[in-house]
Amino acid sequence: MIFEFAALALTLALGVALVLLGAAPAWVWPLVPLPYLLRHLYLLLRLVRLIRRRHRLTPPYPRGPWGEVYRGIARYQQRGRKGRKRQVRFSRRFRQAADAVPDALVILDKLQRIEWANPAAAALLDVHWPRDEGRRLSELLAQPDLAPFIEVGEYLRPLEITPEHHRALMLSLRIAPFGEHKGERLVVARDITKLYHLNMIRRDFVANASHELRTPLTVIAGFLENLADAPATPPAHRRPLELMQRQAQRMRSIIEDLLTLSRLEMDDQDTRQGPVDVAAELEQIVHEAQALSDGQHRIETRIDPTLRLLGNQVELRSALSNLIHNAVRHTRPGTSIHIRWEQDADGPLFSVADDGEGIAPEHLPRLTERFYRVDQGRSRAVGGTGLGLAIVKHVLNRHDARLVIASTLGTGTRFACQFPAARGVPVGSREEACASIS
Template identity: 65%
Template sequence: MRRALAFELALFALPSGGALLLWLGGLAPAWSIPLASVPALGRHIFRLVDLSGLIRRQHRLAPPFPHGLWGEVYRNIARYQQRGRKGRKRQIRFTRRFREAANAVPDALVILDKHHRIDWANPAAAQLLDVHWPDQDGQHFLDVFSHPDLGDFLQDGEYLRPLDIAPVHNRALMVSLRIAPFGERRRQRLVVGRDITKVYHLNMIRRDFVANASHELRTPLTVIGGFVENLLDAPNTPEAHRRPLTLMHNQAERMRSIIEDLLTLSRLEMHDSPADQHSIDVPEELRLILQEAQAIGDDNHRLDPLIDTGLLLLGSQPELCSAFSNLVFNAIKHTPAGTRIRIHWYQDKDGAAFVVEDDGPGIAPEHLPRLTERFYRIDAARSRQSGGTGLGLAIVKHVLNRHDASLNISSELGQGTTFACHFPATRALRRDDPIPHVDTTPPPASPHRSANGEG
């Protein structure tokens, strides 16, 4: 840089010397200075015109470069061009790898612009979604892949749960659609379609088997339980027979409880949302649940309620009461005597929350992800002693899913456990608020549930 500046100063000295000679030769200063500056000015104009032409033609600048500051300008532009070429090569390599990877993915991938028009799709989209790219480039996604439920799902912007549908072009398929916003202001959409035909049919077989088997078992169990109960109440029953009859009665009741829970799960799986929804007085329901909980705990647990008496909830009263009572009774059954149990019902910025927190022994981290699975027990022997079926938390999760809510479980060994149910703001009501209209028409037995077996 110093050498270039020195070169420019030397060039500046030449016009100055020329102007001095012209002045000494008798030419007026007003003419001598401009005449002496013409060569330097011409050099700068030539370099500007040359550089402008090279840039306009996107010409690659390469040595030799001119001397002086103009050489520095040419050299810096050449470096910038080189960095740009390297960046474009990296981008081309990345794009090629992305397309190769996307083409190898068995799931359908479709990119939509902010107007939900097709920007790109991989080959699997042709088979699963009937989207052929680039033939259908620029067409609206709903014009290419139509379904009655897809329009609302695409517009709502709530993509936490997938939409399972049978495509019009191939009814034998069952496709699970997930949509993820991305891009500038998250206005573009990535549609991912996965073939879940086998999983869906297995899930249907499992659900039908559980429902049918439960129905078939309930009748003989009722008959057996009735006869056993009559024998226990009969005065002529020998004392030696009373203990085995009591055990038989307890086990029959336990099996009946399991069957009732299985039937409850089957009913919850039939539809995505409750048919009968209205305003629920949650504080009053919790008061009744706590009264029953005190009877179950024999006053050996310390219940600490903190309830917002003005906060109501929109939903199904039997389902939500079942979920809330399951969480409270579980805290009593699976913690030692003297445990403090806090029951909170409050409103926050996201909606409403129901929290059951205890200071019991806690749950090991490896058990937490599986707690809501059917029949999963941390300690099977202890669960049998407490009368647990292993289905309570599975029912809670299904009920919350049907009410657009979520269940968060946190625990540390020796520090207690917290079960938190979070409901959206659209379902939280104040006691004096008007009740919104809810369509109570039962939805059809839908293939649009998630194929995830646990909801």
């Protein structure tokens, strides 16, 4: 700024001197500031030209305020270059990481067209980038369920497919929102062939073993019952026979639950569905629960008799009874149990809540695993098989519903089954009539 003031003062002094020497003010004052103004105009035009040509501003910089302007723009340019280098480096690292991932990654635009795919997509999905850029993924894979799956955007549920180019593969597809624009998605395909075959082997083994065990166990249970009821049985033998009968009954319950699970796992879709009178089913289950409790629990109900559910009656009864009986078996005497069946904002809702001792948070994620027990000793003592919640989970999956578990130690536990609104069928509605006819 000192330089600028000095230049301006020198210009004014030169003009005053010329006027004192007899020069005409009419041409002195327009001409004397002209070099000063031309310098500013030159520096401005030079700056515009350098910016337009994207040249780097390097020293030496002009003196005065223009030097500060040049210096400030140079600093912005330097920061911009560093930012671009970071972006290029990050983009390169991201590309390297995406190329190293064994799962197939495919980026789709809002029209489900391919924008980018990593090398693993070529082996797993037969999607080659950039050859297939701009093509629709559903056209390349030729899977009838793929386009609706991507369109609906079910981010939590995977889709299992077998690609046409490699029928020996079993892939699990997941989608996630991606990018800045609405509708863009990231498709992730994982090879689950080994896991799939292991699950098939496990299902076959459980189903076959359960079927093979059912007949000899029935024979053993029958003989035990005859021996226990026979008058000639010595009194000293009755206690061991009762214990054997109890364990045989427990084994029978485990086998029946294993067979139910195997059937649910092998048959993912159930076409035998119709309007189910949930209120009537709950009335019977509550009577069973009261008999099981033998008056030791306070069972309260709030059931909407006009709300029915589109589904499989046998499976739904199994799921509802498991939740209610668990509440009776696994809570101490004196506990209050609240059973609800009603319509809420999201659709039909069934819930079982108690004010018992609650479940620790570390157990909640594993409650639906088969044979998982929070309290091993107590569960066996009350006759639980450890398969009830696994059955509930599979039944709800087959009815497009979700299980929500909430619990606080010392306060109680709540199991809620949230069904989609489309499965709710009010009594006497047109949907109920159509479902009954179909």
